Amino acid sequence: MQYALSIFLSGISLGGQYALIAIGYTLVYGILRLINFAHGDVFMVAGLMMVYLSTALPLWLALPLMLVLTVALGFAIERAAYKPLRSAPRMSVMISAIGVSYLLQNLATYITGGLPKSYPELPFLSDSVVIGGVSTKWVTIVTPFLVIALVFALTQLINHTKVGMAMRAVAKDFETSQLMGIKINSVISMTFVIGSFLAGVGSMLYFSNYPSIVPLSGALPGLRAFVAAVFGGIGSVPGAVVGAFIIGMSESVIKGSPFSIFSDAFTFALLIVILVVKPTGLFGEKVTDKV
Amino acid sequence: MLRIDDLRVNYGGIEAVKGITFEVPEGKIVTLIGANGAGKSTTLRSIAGLVKPASGRIHLQAEDITALAPDRIVSKGITLVPEGRHVFPDLTVVENLKIGAYLRKDDLSHDLEWVYSLFPRLKERSWQAAGTLSGGEQQMLAVGRALMSRPKLMMMDEPSLGLAPLVVKDIFSIIRKINEQGVTILLIEQNANMALHIADLAYVLETGRITIKGTGKELLSNEAVKKAYLG
Numbered sequence: 001m002q003y004a005l006s007i008f009l010s011g012i013s014l015g016g017q018y019a020l021i022a023i024g025y026t027l028v029y030g031i032l033r034l035i036n037f038a039h040g041d042v043f044m045v046a047g048l049m050m051v052y053l054s055t056a057l058p059l060w061l062a063l064p065l066m067l068v069l070t071v072a073l074g075f076a077i078e079r080a081a082y083k084p085l086r087s088a089p090r091m092s093v094m095i096s097a098i099g100v101s102y103l104l105q106n107l108a109t110y111i112t113g114g115l116p117k118s119y120p121e122l123p124f125l126s127d128s129v130v131i132g133g134v135s136t137k138w139v140t141i142v143t144p145f146l147v148i149a150l151v152f153a154l155t156q157l158i159n160h161t162k163v164g165m166a167m168r169a170v171a172k173d174f175e176t177s178q179l180m181g182i183k184i185n186s187v188i189s190m191t192f193v194i195g196s197f198l199a200g201v202g203s204m205l206y207f208s209n210y211p212s213i214v215p216l217s218g219a220l221p222g223l224r225a226f227v228a229a230v231f232g233g234i235g236s237v238p239g240a241v242v243g244a245f246i247i248g249m250s251e252s253v254i255k256g257s258p259f260s261i262f263s264d265a266f267t268f269a270l271l272i273v274i275l276v277v278k279p280t281g282l283f284g285e286k287v288t289d290k291v
Numbered sequence: 292m293l294r295i296d297d298l299r300v301n302y303g304g305i306e307a308v309k310g311i312t313f314e315v316p317e318g319k320i321v322t323l324i325g326a327n328g329a330g331k332s333t334t335l336r337s338i339a340g341l342v343k344p345a346s347g348r349i350h351l352q353a354e355d356i357t358a359l360a361p362d363r364i365v366s367k368g369i370t371l372v373p374e375g376r377h378v379f380p381d382l383t384v385v386e387n388l389k390i391g392a393y394l395r396k397d398d399l400s401h402d403l404e405w406v407y408s409l410f411p412r413l414k415e416r417s418w419q420a421a422g423t424l425s426g427g428e429q430q431m432l433a434v435g436r437a438l439m440s441r442p443k444l445m446m447m448d449e450p451s452l453g454l455a456p457l458v459v460k461d462i463f464s465i466i467r468k469i470n471e472q473g474v475t476i477l478l479i480e481q482n483a484n485m486a487l488h489i490a491d492l493a494y495v496l497e498t499g500r501i502t503i504k505g506t507g508k509e510l511l512s513n514e515a516v517k518k519a520y521l522g
Contacts, residue, residue, distance in 0.1 A: 162393070165382065165386055165389070165390055166390070166393065168379070168381060168382060169379050169382065169390055172379050172380065172381060173377060173379065175341060175373070175377075176373060176377040176379070178340075178341065178361035178362065179339060179341070179361060179365070179370070179371050179373060180365070180390050180391060180393045180436075180440075181361070181362040181365035181366060181393045181394040181440065182362065182390075182393055183360075183362050
């Protein structure tokens with residue numbers, strides 16, 4: 001019973017952390033039809049920034065500053081690496097994204113010397129708590145609630161504000177959106193800002209649980225979050241969230257079994273099964289091509 | 292109101308518009324007629340700022356608007372109802388109308404009422420996703436959406452395309468009504484007969500050049516026009 005509870009707790013917190021990353025993939029894909037391979041590395045850089053900021057500044061200042069800088073990084077990546085390729089074939093933009101991914105990893109190696117950095121202990125989040133006989137950190141409990149609150153705020157933004165309406169319009173039709181007077185570049189920047197912000201929050205939660213950061217720390221969580229987004233139907237925010245919780249939970253279950261070494265293989269096997277049965281993912285749209 | 296001087300536009304590697312000059316006087320209905328590929332759509336798209344002209348000037352009143360971005364053009368009071376309607380299928384009817392007023396920050400309720408009075412059908416369906424509307428209703432929505440920006444000049448690209456004859460008649464009578472309320476219209480049509488009947492001024496565009504100009508009536512009785520476009 002305790003064992004099941006500990007699996008469950010780690011599953012939902014991992015799922016919540018993947019969800020925050022997955023939303024960044026799904027929003028950008030929804031608007032640009034681009035898989036932003038650099039997104040997982042933005043998540044890693046957010047973690048490293050927190051490491052360095054917290055040595056120089058008090059935490060209450062380091063944390064918001066980390067979020068602001070992460071948002072600025074996402075914004076800058078879009079402007080520098082994707083915007084100039086707006087009318088280029090999609091493949092070129094994807095290659096550019098892979099390039100940015102390597103650039104961030106190499107930069108991280110250069111700065112850290114490739115040595116693992118340990119994430120600062122955050123008050124409250126890193127404290128231990130015992131629930132039903134299971135000892136865990138507060139971050140495990142906080143994650144699902146924080147994720148639900150953020151996702152709720154995001155869906156309100158998308159469905160009930162002018163910016164959100166513009167995002168939905170641009171996702172469907174660039175040219176007609178321009179005819180409405182919408183500046184598509186601002187809307188695209190907005191999606192990168194939101195995605196990076198959530199990745200910043202996600203990094204805070206994730207690295208409080210797994211406090212060792214190396215330059216490749218963004219690669220696997222990024223990949224799993226991407227799988228979660230595809231699983232849920234890429235382009236769909238609720239899909240990404242549900243997908244992430246399923247991926248997180250199944251990873252936790254496998255990791256608690258004798259087959260833990262196969263957890264990533266299992267994740268992908270699950271993805272393949274879902275895509276064979278429902279090629280557009282759980283919440284995917286039937287028609288994804290632009291007319 | 293709108294003056295086009297020696298406009299040349301390359302599109303898809305060819306020179307689609309080869310130096311055309313024409314004028315749209317304030318308060319009038321002006322039509323450009325011509326066959327497929329004559330450069331009609333490209334002309335409208337370059338006025339709207341979607342494609343950059345290779346050379347030539349576009350003036351709105353005294354202001355040069357040639358190189359402005361599409362959102363700046365909209366803010367100057369020019370709107371384009373695109374060919375094929377292009378309503379946003381996932382947005383509701385009322386959201387489609389609101390997004391037409393994207394650049395406006397004032398109260399929209401009067402304009403919504405105005406559009407609903409022109410197109411009562413839209414009011415009945417205001418909470419429906421636009422993708423569920425019929426072709427004619429979508430065209431009405433596209434026109435209503437354009438009106439929400441309170442345009443001085445409304446450009447329309449083939450509003451009758453793919454619609455049933457009765458619906459086409461409706462659309463044209465609405466165009467007239469909108470014009471009577473002070474909106475200048477620049478209309479391009481393959482349905483030359485309908486367009487010439489409502490036009491104050493008409494131009495014939497052939498492979499990127501203007502070949503004939505006159506009032507709608509003059510062109511209706513012009514032998515060359517009759518032969519080529521009225522059948």
